[in-house]
Amino acid sequence: MSDILKTTFCGVKFKNPVITASGTFGYGLEYVKHIDISRLGGISVKGISLTEVPGNPMPRIMETTSGMLNAIGLQNVGVERFLKEKLPALRKHDTKIIVNFWGKTLEEYVKVAEILDDADVDMLEMNISCPNIKEGGIAFGTDPEMTYKVTNEVKKVLKNKPLMVKLSPNVTNIRVFAKACEDAGADAISAINTLLGMAINIHTRKPYISNVTGGLSGPAIKPVAVRMVHETFSSVKIPIMGIGGITNWQDVVEFALVGAGAVQVGTANFVDPQIPINIIDDLENHLKVNNIASFSELVGKADFSK
């Protein structure tokens, strides 16, 4: 493997810009049997909270046209068990570990961040955008003042780890939220989380998902994500991790052109666990064939001239 894909993102040196997205890659270990996870640039693990969370009632998922709805409800083992039971095994693989985390209250966000700041992980990704739980999460991601506040408070306790804030697409103007993060000291932004959606079984007349609404992900949301990464890129200076519907190397290049310094692959991991690996290989090939010296050369190079 050559160095052409090496990407430094908020000071963290990734072997390539392809990271698997939170909630779609478990704690990483689930995929060890299926792919060589050390090939990945990094892994963003399932959203971690202060204490164990059981998640929403079933059914939690439904496929929709070129996408899927989920309302998992942020089920996770809690930060203590994550650090004890999952992290050591995950650390054996040579890839960067981003810990996605969230809280039900401002205090919980701060507490989890404080614990993770001392853990053997590479970066933190603060989820303020999960549409599937009533308390916390989305409440912080849909009010710019709350976004500023939680980012600022968390940033105050972090001494070692860069903080990336994951934004919600379920807002009218994502620029305002991106700016709030930057002003509050965030080191990076990741966008987007899932879009709020819904599906009804016409035979039973009931929602397919017990939570009624769910988060839409997959290829169906890619144009929305590309637009939002573009808007974010044009309003802040901190780096952006692009997420939403990526399934191949062309999608990655598209996200890079509108300003993504790295990307996350989510639902595609369900479609075929091999997809992120194929993307890495194909992306390297694309750069070589076109004499592009590094991935970073593509970032923000979309041509909007008329």
Place this chain on the structure above:
Amino acid sequence: MVGKIVRNQKLNDKYYLLEIKCEEFVREAKVGQFIMINTRHQDYTNDPLLRRPLGVANIEGDKFSLVYMIVGKGTRLLSECQKDTEISFSAPLGSTFTLLRKKRTALLAGGIGIAPVYWLAKTLKEAGCVVDLYYGGRTMDDVVLLEELKETTDHLVVTTDDGSAGIKGLVTDPFGENVNSYDQIYACGPKGMLRAVSEIAMGADVPVEVSLDERMACGLGACLGCIIYVKEGDETLQKRCCVEGPVFDGSKVVWDTVCK
């Protein structure tokens, strides 16, 4: 994994038998396990997006079989796959049936639930078990492969809701009368049936294993979309149908959460 289609045979308007050649898979697969199969045989489309879970119905030499029922887009596309097409899947996945030697076993299948039960019957028979199969469907079209099943079972009892094949009525009726004569029960089919079978088995104090269906996105334990609630002691635990299942101890499943 990738396999090559050997045959994709129409059994009737609803049911198909798909035989795939893949040495790697047959070496590893155990009875009760399933695969996540890509039903799009072209990669230029994203629809259907997710792969489909299907149980392994048989293994012979370097080939394995699936039996599937057409319900929607994915299974319809699968039925259009031609011989020699390469097809990709993740496998083998999930838990297995407990295999016994020289015991008296009852197997229950409802409709497409026959898929994993077919291989189980064959395996138990080879291990010297008495294998009685109770096989129910809505109509005669829902009970397939009867000739083959006769060979791998000691008694084959067929029931249909409308009486168009076998005994008219529910598959649990003839089974319930004989439940005390078995050492182990296995079942796969609709959730309501699995619940009824488990309750009958528990009433007679006979161990029961059921293979459950849940919608799955990953099939690998990562998405947490396929939770089954299971009682262990005083605790209710969340199990992933794709990793800790699809085979569960029927006496421990919290049926109220599964049958809604």
